[in-house]
Amino acid sequence: MHILVAEDEKDILNLITEQLRMEGYTIYQAFSGLEAWNLFQKETIDLALLDVMMPGMDGLTLLRKIRETSEIPVIFLTARGEEMDKVSGLSLGADDYMVKPFSLAELSARVAVQLRHLKKIKRPDVKEDIIICGELCLDRLHGTLHKRGKLIELNAKEYLLLTYMMENQEIILTKRQMYQAVWEEEYIYDDNTVMVHLSHIRNKIEDNAKEPQYMITFRGVGYKLTDPIKSEHYE
Known part of the structure; x- marks a missing residue:
């Protein structure tokens, strides 16, 4: 925000x-x-x-x-x-x-x-079909993700997890929040399921996963999806 x-x-x-x-x-x-x-x-x-x-x-x-x-x-x-x-x-x-x-x-x-x-x-009940974050374009209607016009392949959980993060971009999300939103069940402490999926997503959406511009880690807190284009104006 x-x-x-x-x-x-x-x-x-x-x-x-x-x-x-x-x-x-x-x-x-x-x-x-x-x-x-x-x-x-x-x-x-x-x-x-x-x-x-x-x-x-x-x-x-x-x-x-x-x-x-x-x-x-x-x-x-x-x-x-x-x-x-x-x-x-x-x-x-x-x-x-x-x-x-x-x-x-x-x-x-x-x-x-x-x-x-x-x-x-x-965030009304009716959701927008297209969500933009930097050069990422998520199309809810067709269930696809593109970056610079190129299709990025995601499995079902990766798609749902990234959708949740794009709906809440610029907000730090905990593993518990993401797990309960996507898997719709109680989170088990230290379960690495979310981290594994986030790692896969990061490898797919970042130009260099070792120097992420979109998916930022806040150690001990959670993860935030951010717009790197807007972040260029960060004071």
Whole structure:
């Protein structure tokens, strides 16, 4: 998931960025409202953290412009705790509000809650026939996967597992989550079934499986399918 963080205090911006990157998110940094607006127009943003007081364009103005075209979750950050700020932000369409100084753990939790709400909105019962991730193109209708126009052969479980990961790209998935979603049975601890299938998929979709660009391992946590084209803009 891609998060825009707009904050004119460099130390706070870097702390937030480090915390959220540890959670597996892609972060776009902005030191001003105008810079944040330019990034929002250029990149695919799933959630925005906006400081209220920023040079050039304040957070309230930025939120107003965002809401003209998008309903992504927005969390306001500010050193000011006045009731009027909260009312103004929430009335313009902010989804949450945090007053500095705040706990990074609490911020992470609030971000996760907003993104869970977003996933429910973005994933209706009717699924899209085509899913794109970088140069990978998965066709649900025909049950095929292509990369740069070339067919990649997958067995049934590999196809289901990759489909699940492409549905949840940019999210770190545990072996338990993947096993229960694809095999539809209780996960057995230390069962290497998922790892074997992931290894086979990685060998098929990566140009160099030893230096993966799509399937990224987070040791002790899980795996994430990422778009390497978008990741080129990773700050």
